[in-house]
Amino acid sequence: MPRRSAAAVAETRAAVTEAAVDRASVEGLEGLTIGRLAGELQMRKSSLFGLFGSKQELQLATLEAAIEQFRAEVWGPVAGRPPGKARLLALSDSWLAYHEREALPGGCFLTTATIEFDAQPGPLRDAVADCMDGWLGVLEREVALAVDAGELPSDAEPADVAFQLNALAAAASYGFQLSRNPEVFARARRSMRRALGARAT
Amino acid sequence: MPRRSAAAVAETRAAVTEAAVDRASVEGLEGLTIGRLAGELQMRKSSLFGLFGSKQELQLATLEAAIEQFRAEVWGPVAGRPPGKARLLALSDSWLAYHEREALPGGCFLTTATIEFDAQPGPLRDAVADCMDGWLGVLEREVALAVDAGELPSDAEPADVAFQLNALAAAASYGFQLSRNPEVFARARRSMRRALGARAT
């Protein structure tokens, strides 16, 4: 083998996608450049290219890595709690904290990827749509559980609430990135709590 | 002069930015290419370049044109109404209708530009931030008027409601672009009406 220990390819790929997630959160998945990314990792362009076979494969792998990080850092801390409204509130806080501490330097990855590919058919768009569908489904099911438990009003449409929570968290992320004013997180927190709280009488 | 009538430069620039707004809503302002844009308009690369002097100037002009179109098509139809909650409801509908009829093929331009440049310092980021600030200010003042008129609860924080409306409209746009499911507009409409309706007791 080369200048690395055994089973290197998987670890090298993981190291690459980890760096790629950070870069792509700033410049987008299309703005990713194999050459610049290689330079950042002290590799050669051809080495990095060989690991994925094409830029598109690198983009797909980067998206997967970003989703995995999101799941670990946002959902992970609240996964152990019992389902229901309390976990939804904790999830909202965990979600906003993830953006406020700037776990990714460029803000919400899935939102960036969505905006980037939503109008351009192809494998990337399909993969992003799957991710978004999955996440909205998670939120919707959690809301439905809270409704069933009587913790949310029965007129709360789970898909609507999921849509609202996602819209507000995303807006908090790009609103903060744009204004650098941390008050947007307080605004988003109040808004998410309101989406989970009082409803029309 | 060349092969056009008098005072051509301003009209040519307008024709270019009009096409550029459409393209950029799909591929982003960074994805814009002088060559492709010129081909689309049956011009030469060097002609189009000469009209703006740099790609950055083209991007700034395109952003300005997009904002102007948004103002005309979204705010325009409701500008004549008396301020207050009724105009906010009409604005919400006008806003969603703008996205639902796909006035721009790639969805909300300002959101796309925000996500694209929010983490990359420079003139584009500054211009986008100004646009977003201005629009949120318009929304906030309109909400404040409705609160003062007693049409919205006094505990409604105008900046919070503005943030919510913008988050929901943007999410409707990219949610539809991604899923092609028009039901997201109904979801967004219910959500925006709720943001403008019942509040915590």
Added chain:
DNA sequence: TCCTTTATCGGACGATCGTACGGTATCATT
């Protein structure tokens, strides 16, 4: 009618992009 102005064109430049291929050095196995 001539001449200045100016909008557009044709062509070229250096840089950078994704991609491809053959070489090289190391590890694992025998």
Added chain:
DNA sequence: AATGATACCGTACGATCGTCCGATAAAGGA
């Protein structure tokens, strides 16, 4: 110790990018 597999490197390619410059041709004023 010899051998085969493999992870990485060096280099090069065609394409496309933004940018620049000189030529061209039409319009307006004299």
